[in-house]
Amino acid sequence: QVQLVESGGGLVQFGGSLRLSCTAPGFNLDYYAINWFRQAPGKDREFLAAYRWSDGSTYYSNSVKGRFTISRDNAKITVFLQMNSLKPEDTAVYYCGGSYDTWWPNTDRRYYHYWGQGTQVNVSS
Numbered sequence: 001q002v003q004l005v006e007s008g009g010g011l012v013q014f015g016g017s018l019r020l021s022c023t024a025p026g027f028n029l030d031y032y033a034i035n036w037f038r039q040a041p042g043k044d045r046e047f048l049a050a051y052r053w054s055d056g057s058t059y060y061s062n063s064v065k066g067r068f069t070i071s072r073d074n075a076k077i078t079v080f081l082q083m084n085s086l087k088p089e090d091t092a093v094y095y096c097g098g099s100y101d102t103w104w105p106n107t108d109r110r111y112y113h114y115w116g117q118g119t120q121v122n123v124s125s
Contacts, residue, residue: 009119
């Protein structure tokens with residue numbers, strides 16, 4: 001089910017940048033947490049970054065810490081994932097997931113029940 005909408009993916013060369021967006025059309029993003037995940041072919045959906053609405057706390061996986069930044073707009077309508085210093089191994093479909101669960105930080109994809117259909121990111125060598 002398409003409950004969130006991701007956009008901003010595309011093709012970028014090694015070392016480049018992209019900014020992904022996640023929206024809930026017609027609604028505020030009032031989940032306890034919004035996370036970014038990615039899934040490469042043949043691999044499980046991998047946690048990347050978490051954002052907590054109540055205080056703006058963030059949490060990152062080791063694979064993206066220092067390169068990716070999660071944030072939201074002032075109206076709480078859109079969550080962003082700024083991706084810098086992209087590598088070929090970052091190639092994947094990127095998803096945002098929403099959860100009302102209050103466990104923090106919650107990096108387990110099984111606790112996120114609200115998803116978009118994903119946006120493809122391809123990083124060339």
